[in-house]
Amino acid sequence: MPRKILNGNQLKTLALTAMTVDHMVSVMFPGYPTDWWLILLHLFGRLAAPVFWFFVAEGYYYTRDRRKYAERLLLFAVIGHFAYNFAFGIPFIPFQTSVFNQTSVLWPLFWGVVALGIQDSTRLREWQKTPLILGICALTFCADWSCIAVLAILQIGGNRGNFKRQMAGMMVCVAMYAAVYILFIDPVYGAIQFGTALTIPLLRCYNGTRGRWKGMKWLFYAYYPLHLAVCGLLRIAMHGNIGVMAGGA
Numbered sequence: 001m002p003r004k005i006l007n008g009n010q011l012k013t014l015a016l017t018a019m020t021v022d023h024m025v026s027v028m029f030p031g032y033p034t035d036w037w038l039i040l041l042h043l044f045g046r047l048a049a050p051v052f053w054f055f056v057a058e059g060y061y062y063t064r065d066r067r068k069y070a071e072r073l074l075l076f077a078v079i080g081h082f083a084y085n086f087a088f089g090i091p092f093i094p095f096q097t098s099v100f101n102q103t104s105v106l107w108p109l110f111w112g113v114v115a116l117g118i119q120d121s122t123r124l125r126e127w128q129k130t131p132l133i134l135g136i137c138a139l140t141f142c143a144d145w146s147c148i149a150v151l152a153i154l155q156i157g158g159n160r161g162n163f164k165r166q167m168a169g170m171m172v173c174v175a176m177y178a179a180v181y182i183l184f185i186d187p188v189y190g191a192i193q194f195g196t197a198l199t200i201p202l203l204r205c206y207n208g209t210r211g212r213w214k215g216m217k218w219l220f221y222a223y224y225p226l227h228l229a230v231c232g233l234l235r236i237a238m239h240g241n242i243g244v245m246a247g248g249a
Contacts, residue, residue, distance in 0.1 A: 003205065004205055004206065004207035004208070005205050005207065006202065006205040006206055006207060007206075007207055007209045007210060007211035008055060008058070008206070008209065008210045008211055008216070009210060009211030009212075009213055009216045010211060011051050011054075011055070011202065011203070011206060012051060012055065012216050012220065013216075014047060014051065014202070015047060015048040015051035015052060016048070016219075016220065016223060018044050018045050018046070018047040018048040019045065019048035019227075020227050021041055021044055021045055022041070022042055022044070022045020022046075022048065023045075023087065023227065023228065023231050024231060024234070025038060025041045025042060025045070026042075026088065026231075026244060026245055027087065027088070027231045027232075027234050027235045027238070027244055028234065028238060030239065030244035030245065031244075032185075032186040032188065032189050034188050039188070039192060042189070042192050042195070043192060043195040043198065044195075045195075046192065046193065046194075046195030046196045046198060046199070047195075047196075047198060047199045047202070049105065049145055049149070049196060050152070050170060050196050050199040050200075050203065051199060051202075051203070052105065052109060053109075053112070053149060053152045053153050053156055053170065054156055054166075054203055054206075056073075056109050056112055056113060056153050057112075057116065057153050057156040057157035057160065059113075059217075060113050060116045060117075060157060061157070061160060066113070066117060069113060070110060070113045070114060070117075072221070073106060073109055073110035073113060074110045076106055076221050076224065076225075077103075077104065077106035077107045077109070077110045079225050080103075080104040080105075080106040080107075080224055080225055080228070081103045081104055081106075081107065082225075083104070083224070083225035083226075083228035083229055083232075084103060084104035084105075084144065084228055085102075085103070085104075086228065086229065086232035087228040087229070087231035087232040087235065088101075088231070088232075088235070088243060088244050088245050088247070088248055089232075089235060089241065089242050089243035089244055089248040089249055090102065090243060090245075090247045090248050090249065091249050094142060095142070096249070097243070097247055097248065097249055098246060098247045099141070099142055100142065100146075100184070100185065100246050100247050101142070101143075101144055101245065101246045101247030101248075102142040102143065102247055103142060103143045103144070104143065104144055104224075104228075105143060105144040105145050105149060106224070107140060107143040107144075108140040108143045108144075108145060108146070108147060108148075108149035108150045108153075109149060109153070111136045111139060111140050111150050112149060112150045112152075112153030112154070112157075113153075114136060115133050115136050115150050115153065115154050116153065116154065116157045116158075118132050118133060118136075119133070119154060119157070119158055133150075133154070136150055137150060137151070145177065146177060146180070148173045148174065148176060148177040151173045151176075152169070152170045152173045152174070155169025155170050155172075155173060156169070156170060163203075163204060167200050167203070170196070171194075171196070171197060174193055174194065174196050174197075175194075177193055178190045178191065178193040178194055181193055185246050
């Protein structure tokens with residue numbers, strides 16, 4: 001059994017670093033280049049999303065007020081929309097260029113919390129839950145990581161206490177995302193999405209504690225739009241006001 005040596009703050013710091021590297025590389029080297037060292041950097045970037053999914057599900061479980069938790073994610077999803085689209089040259093008004101990648105990953109993270117609430121509801125019947133979750137999938141299809149982020153959060157939250165099922169369910173969701181990426185965007189970068197599996201041994205080392213510093217969640221909420229603003233300025237400085245990834249103008 002692996003030693004439980006990583007706390008939540010350490011895993012989140014790793015995720016923020018991986019996300020920053022991935023976004024910076026996307027801005028500096030647009031057009032899905034296949035140089036081996038760029039692919040390695042994007043593989044490192046795949047460590048970010050599963051950590052965010054995992055801790056959204058953990059946050060849903062531990063928070064004292066799930067409504068406020070969801071409202072906070074929604075607020076930053078709105079802020080994140082403008083920051084994300086500015087970073088990569090995507091129009092602020094959705095669907096002018098594509099149905100893919102029209103807003104940030106915070107949008108499906110918010111809806112993932114809503115979906116967990118639906119899944120756990122005792123007031124809703126099972127036949128009511130399915131169409132509601134399918135509706136959420138439709139609402140989040142256009143985001144970064146699409147509705148796959150919602151489905152992964154449901155797998156992680158719904159199988160809490162069974163790590164193997166959590167990760168197996170997550171990777172099934174990732175496989176669906178990779179398939180869409182391969183078919184409609186870029187086959188090499190579709191295959192890169194399977195790099196999310198590299199996060200599994202790290203999450204396996206999670207010791208269930210937050211870490212001493214209590215301000216990590218606020219660091220994430222502040223850091224996310226700020227690092228994207230820097231990416232956007234870098235994009236314009238290097239390439240002009242053009243889109244640098246799927247969904248861009």
